[in-house]
Amino acid sequence: xxxxxxxxxxxxxxxxxxxxxxxxxxxxxxxxxxxxxxxxxxxxxxxxxxxxxxxxxxxxxxxxxxxxxxxxxxxxxxxxxxxxxxxxxxxxxxxxxxxxxxxxxxxxxxxxxxxxxxxxxxxxxxxxxxxxxxxxxxxxxxxxxxxxxxxxxxxxxxxxxxxxxxxxxxxxxxxxxxxxxxxxxxxxxxxxxxxxxxxxxxxxxxxxxxxxxxxxxxxxxxxxxxxxxxxxxxxxxxxxxxxxxxxxxxxxxxxxxxxxxxxxxxxxxxxxxxxxxxxxxxxxxxxxxxxxxxxxxxxxxxxxxxxxxxxxxxxxxxxxxxxxxxxxxxxxxxxxxxxxxxxxxxxxxxxxxxxxxxxxxxxxxxxxxxxxxxxxxxxxxxxxxxxxxxxxxxxxxx
Amino acid sequence: xxxxxxxxxxxxxxxxxxxxxxxxxxxxxxxxxxxxxxxxxxxxxxxxxxxxxxxxxxxxxxxxxxxxxxxxxxxxxxxxxxxxxxxxxxxxxxxxxxxxxxxxxxxxxxxxxxxxxxxxxxxxxxxxxxxxxxxxxxxxxxxxxxxxxxxxxxxxxxxxxxxxxxxxxxxxxxxxxxxxxxxxxxxxxxxxxxxxxxxxxxxxxxxxxxxxxxxxxxxxxxxxxxxxxxxxxxxxxxxxxxxxxxxxxxxxxxxxxxxxxxxxxxxxxxxxxxxxxxxxxxxxxxxxx
Numbered sequence: 001x002x003x004x005x006x007x008x009x010x011x012x013x014x015x016x017x018x019x020x021x022x023x024x025x026x027x028x029x030x031x032x033x034x035x036x037x038x039x040x041x042x043x044x045x046x047x048x049x050x051x052x053x054x055x056x057x058x059x060x061x062x063x064x065x066x067x068x069x070x071x072x073x074x075x076x077x078x079x080x081x082x083x084x085x086x087x088x089x090x091x092x093x094x095x096x097x098x099x100x101x102x103x104x105x106x107x108x109x110x111x112x113x114x115x116x117x118x119x120x121x122x123x124x125x126x127x128x129x130x131x132x133x134x135x136x137x138x139x140x141x142x143x144x145x146x147x148x149x150x151x152x153x154x155x156x157x158x159x160x161x162x163x164x165x166x167x168x169x170x171x172x173x174x175x176x177x178x179x180x181x182x183x184x185x186x187x188x189x190x191x192x193x194x195x196x197x198x199x200x201x202x203x204x205x206x207x208x209x210x211x212x213x214x215x216x217x218x219x220x221x222x223x224x225x226x227x228x229x230x231x232x233x234x235x236x237x238x239x240x241x242x243x244x245x246x247x248x249x250x251x252x253x254x255x256x257x258x259x260x261x262x263x264x265x266x267x268x269x270x271x272x273x274x275x276x277x278x279x280x281x282x283x284x285x286x287x288x289x290x291x292x293x294x295x296x297x298x299x300x301x302x303x304x305x306x307x308x309x310x311x312x313x314x315x316x317x318x319x320x321x322x323x324x325x326x327x328x329x330x331x332x333x334x335x336x337x338x339x340x341x342x343x344x345x346x347x348x349x350x351x352x353x354x355x356x357x358x359x360x361x362x363x364x365x366x367x368x369x370x371x372x373x374x375x376x377x378x379x380x381x382x383x384x385x386x387x388x389x390x391x392x393x394x395x396x397x398x
Numbered sequence: 399x400x401x402x403x404x405x406x407x408x409x410x411x412x413x414x415x416x417x418x419x420x421x422x423x424x425x426x427x428x429x430x431x432x433x434x435x436x437x438x439x440x441x442x443x444x445x446x447x448x449x450x451x452x453x454x455x456x457x458x459x460x461x462x463x464x465x466x467x468x469x470x471x472x473x474x475x476x477x478x479x480x481x482x483x484x485x486x487x488x489x490x491x492x493x494x495x496x497x498x499x500x501x502x503x504x505x506x507x508x509x510x511x512x513x514x515x516x517x518x519x520x521x522x523x524x525x526x527x528x529x530x531x532x533x534x535x536x537x538x539x540x541x542x543x544x545x546x547x548x549x550x551x552x553x554x555x556x557x558x559x560x561x562x563x564x565x566x567x568x569x570x571x572x573x574x575x576x577x578x579x580x581x582x583x584x585x586x587x588x589x590x591x592x593x594x595x596x597x598x599x600x601x602x603x604x605x606x607x608x609x610x611x612x613x614x615x616x617x618x619x620x621x622x623x624x625x626x627x628x629x630x631x632x633x634x635x636x637x638x639x640x641x642x643x644x645x646x647x648x649x650x651x652x653x654x655x656x657x658x659x660x661x662x663x664x665x666x667x668x669x670x671x672x673x674x675x676x677x678x679x680x681x682x683x684x685x686x687x
Contacts, residue, residue, distance in 0.1 A: 157491075161491055163495075164493075168659060223445075225449075225452055225496055225497065
């Protein structure tokens with residue numbers, strides 16, 4: 001995160017976080033990749049420990065900011081990493097708060113920190129430029145800079161010609177970023193983990209375009225080859241503002257080209273936001289069907305309903321009857337609106353030899369909170385070896 | 399011996415052809431954009447065709463371990479059709495930037511009309527703008543005159559001859575082209591154009607510099623195995639292996655490498671068919687793993 005942070009948004013988010021924890025002061029530090037240091041970005045109050053001011057810079061070692069739950073006993077500071085996507089971009093240090101309990105409070109705190117990281121995130125275009133600059137040769141960078149400038153002048157033809165050339169110019173390898181883009185108007189993270197270099201370049205062009213970028217993305221999709229189409233779909237996640245560019249999403253979801261389907265739905269909040277309920281449900285079901293984790297569909301839990309739950313359970317039954325495996329990530333989603341028979345099935349999957357199934361089933365049962373399931377959960381807990389499953393079961397039974 | 403087929407309209411061929419070509423040693427094929435036999439009636443038909451040869455046909459070829467490239471253009475015959483010729487020209491820039499497009503072609507003459515001249519010149523300009531070589535078709539009728547006009551237009555627009563492949567040459571046209579610096583293509587056909595014995599004679603007479611051979615296989619009576627068949631005859635007639643390899647590999651590869659888009663390491667790596675579907679379609683039949 002190298003761009004200048006708007007001080008007010010940072011201060012506001014920090015204050016909110018301090019209130020959540022009940023602390024007296026706190027500071028936000030942002031990482032400087034090149035120099036491996038954390039730099040002070042914002043501070044509220046003082047360090048209670050010695051009443052001294054916050055250091056403006058501190059070393060950013062491998063584990064410096066990773067001590068998430070260093071619960072204070074004697075009003076010692078609490079350090080929480082700032083995560084954008086899955087990338088650590090800095091740290092928050094909170095002085096002398098209340099005791100932070102395990103469980104929900106920790107979850108709330110980490111949610112607040114995620115919100116803070118989103119508030120501090122750069123705009124999508126500079127973020128993408130930064131990601132690409134660190135990974136592509138100088139010549140490709142120069143070319144990209146020139147076409148981004150043309151896009152920013154509203155030069156539609158330049159974008160239309162640069163779009164197909166992107167793979168040759170900047171490469172087609174995975175981008176390899178654990179980070180996420182944040183739209184100022186959406187407060188949603190758009191994960192970059194499945195993106196390729198050419199996706200990032202194409203989306204940067206759409207972000208830069210001075211004009212109707214949504215309509216342009218639609219047009220580029222229908223005139224594009226497979227890779228261009230993926231870029232246009234990922235672009236809609238960043239520049240899509242209305243349902244008017246749903247055609248490409250629908251086209252991609254109808255397709256059986258896994259790469260295209262993935263670009264339309266996985267980590268793509270555009271599809272999740274604008275697809276009507278029935279189409280959204282079918283898209284989620286098809287994701288499960290083609291082997292894309294439905295957990296990668298943004299908002300799948302908030303949009304889940306009884307009908308989706310029924311469809312997923314029916315799909316599971318169909319797979320079981322055919323003697324085929326079932327994707328474990330359907331359980332927590334199906335549990336949002338449990339249908340008849342789900343709890344019993346989940347109790348069965350608590351005994352599944354695959355850890356992922358036990359994790360999914362335990363999460364789902366915790367979510368449903370059916371008292372009839374408690375004996376089965378306690379019984380499993382007594383024999384469970386896996387730490388994650390144990391933790392989820394303990395929390396669910398607490 | 400590995401071979402590069404620099405001119406075959408694979409869209410009109412069956413999968414048996416791919417299989418036979420691969421078995422015979424052809425590892426890469428270039429598909430020039432051309433007409434469809436049946437005249438098109440609208441620009442949309444070109445869009446679908448271009449999409450097919452940059453996507454679907456490449457996918458089909460890969461199922462048989464073959465690399466597939468193409469050239470894109472408004473073909474000479476349909477340059478005469480005012481229902482869409484201007485629209486197609488406007489379509490070209492975005493297709494010329496697509497992956498796997500190694501040149502502008504086939505362009506050139508069919509009936510040698512003023513329209514054909516205009517679209518030939520315009521497309522040479524496009525080749526220059528997109529830094530691509532050009533594949534030039536020469537007419538079946540009045541071929542010598544067609545070659546002369548082609549060379550004249552190249553000079554008029556100052557297009558570098560080393561970036562032009564003039565195709566479908568015969569004994570009559572070789573003397574016109576041999577000293578220009580253009581690469582020369584020969585289409586070996588069952589009945590017309592050129593056959594294997596004549597081809598070997600031409601190579602013996604004129605040498606192998608900048609000479610390439612192809613099958614120009616399409617929907618008519620043609621034979622996608624004409625390159626390996628000609629190779630057989632070259633061997634029988636005592637041509638050295640390195641000369642043969644020059645004609646069927648090094649010459650076509652180095653010509654299309656001028657596009658800057660032919661990844662030579664990729665050419666040396668065997669294609670492994672992914673078994674994936676292409677936009678929902680598969681040409682694989684029967685049970686799949």
